[in-house]
Amino acid sequence: MTVQIREIRPADYRPVISVVDDWWGGRPMADMLPHLFFEHFTGTSFAAEIDGELAGFLVGFVSQSRAGEAYIHFVGIRPDERGSGLGRQLYERFFAAARERGCGLVRSVTSPANSGSVRFHRQMGFEVEPGDKEVNGIQVAADYDGDGNDRVRFVKRLAATA
Amino acid sequence: MTVQIREIRPADYRPVISVVDDWWGGRPMADMLPHLFFEHFTGTSFAAEIDGELAGFLVGFVSQSRAGEAYIHFVGIRPDERGSGLGRQLYERFFAAARERGCGLVRSVTSPANSGSVRFHRQMGFEVEPGDKEVNGIQVAADYDGDGNDRVRFVKRLAATA
Numbered sequence: 468m469t470v471q472i473r474e475i476r477p478a479d480y481r482p483v484i485s486v487v488d489d490w491w492g493g494r495p496m497a498d499m500l501p502h503l504f505f506e507h508f509t510g511t512s513f514a515a516e517i518d519g520e521l522a523g524f525l526v527g528f529v530s531q532s533r534a535g536e537a538y539i540h541f542v543g544i545r546p547d548e549r550g551s552g553l554g555r556q557l558y559e560r561f562f563a564a565a566r567e568r569g570c571g572l573v574r575s576v577t578s579p580a581n582s583g584s585v586r587f588h589r590q591m592g593f594e595v596e597p598g599d600k601e602v603n604g605i606q607v608a609a610d611y612d613g614d615g616n617d618r619v620r621f622v623k624r625l626a627a628t629a
Numbered sequence: 630m631t632v633q634i635r636e637i638r639p640a641d642y643r644p645v646i647s648v649v650d651d652w653w654g655g656r657p658m659a660d661m662l663p664h665l666f667f668e669h670f671t672g673t674s675f676a677a678e679i680d681g682e683l684a685g686f687l688v689g690f691v692s693q694s695r696a697g698e699a700y701i702h703f704v705g706i707r708p709d710e711r712g713s714g715l716g717r718q719l720y721e722r723f724f725a726a727a728r729e730r731g732c733g734l735v736r737s738v739t740s741p742a743n744s745g746s747v748r749f750h751r752q753m754g755f756e757v758e759p760g761d762k763e764v765n766g767i768q769v770a771a772d773y774d775g776d777g778n779d780r781v782r783f784v785k786r787l788a789a790t791a
Contacts, residue, residue: 484775497775498660502738507692507700528693530669538669576664613646613659 468517470553472560475512475524480505482521483514483543490543500526500541511537511564515544515553522548525557529568537565539575549583558591562625571625576618579607585619593621630680632715634722637674637686642667644683645676645705652705662688662703673699673726677706677715684710687719691730699727701737711745720753724787733787738780741769747781755783 480502487496504512508528515523523544530536539561544554565573575593577584579602589595598606602617611618642664649658666674670690677685685706692698701723706716727735737755739746741764751757760768764779773780 481772499663501661501702502774502780503700503702507690507694507698509694511693528669531673531690532669532671536669538665540663540665610643612664618664 469519470522470556471516472513472556473516474509475505475514475526476509477502477505479514479521479524483524486521486545487543490545496541496543504528504540511561511568513557513560513564515557517548517553521545523553523557525561527561527565529565529570535570536572536574537561537568537570539573554587555591566625566627573623573625575621576608576611577621579603579605579617579619588619588621588623591623593623596620596622632684632718633678634675634718635678636671637667637676637688638671639664639667641676641683641686645686648683648707649705652707658703658705666690666702673723673730675719675722675726677719679710679715683707685715685719687723689723689727691727691732697732698734698736699723699730699732701735716749717753728787728789735785735787737783738770738773739783741765741767741779741781750781750783753785755785758782758784 484497484500487500488494504526508526511528512526513524514521525539526541527537527539530538542554542557562573575588585605595606598608600607600609605619607617607619609617646659646662649662650656666688670688673690674688675686676683687701688703689699689701692700704716704719724735737750747767757768760770762769762771762779767781769779769781771779
């Protein structure tokens, strides 16, 4: 089995968008992934292939307003590869890309209902930022992404390059 | 009447997100505007206020992958202000911000069904890029933003600063 993590390309858009709702258990996620991320943020967005087939992806960027900050917008892992370490590999590749671009801080947000994502971010060394409400015992920012869309806000300081 | 165009702020997120579907005639657009744009792209995103009230906004960024390119992601104008020149003012403010950041090219996409947007972009000096299909006499990239979401792709070269 060969795992390859590489920069995302515009040609990845269709394969990704055609599976993303399925990978998220039928939730309609495609609207969160317009084509633009596959054109304009390719240096900080990655595809994971196993034996040449798409098995995961990460879309992120360097903040244009906040010096030294990077942001992970969207991650998808093929259901049969959950728990295999692919998410960790994608995140570590992103951390390296962020460091190369002068970032010392990475942020990300997730829904408090997504307990797998909350656990994963904690395992990856993210801390939960204080919010204005608690859901399932976790601090959230209420209505952060619009009415009813509470978000857990994660932040991680990157260690200096070894 | 006082028109003010200013950089967008995180605090603009709720006012914008609460009106955007209405401004778009009831179409569910809010998913296209996650909070992140109001945090990380504030230097190239703008709010227009008339007598202190939100009357329009533009969300855009500088491409991180393509040197010298900027991209306009989303624009909303309050229905009673359509045709008033507010869209033009927002675009010109964006062009100036893009030029300051070394950009010579601006891109944007729109749905071919949005004839007002197609007309507006042409008036603003954008050209339509060749596509792989024609809809309503306009070249489009088929399924550009996912199945059934054809897009007219606009491009405009910015004149050097006067």
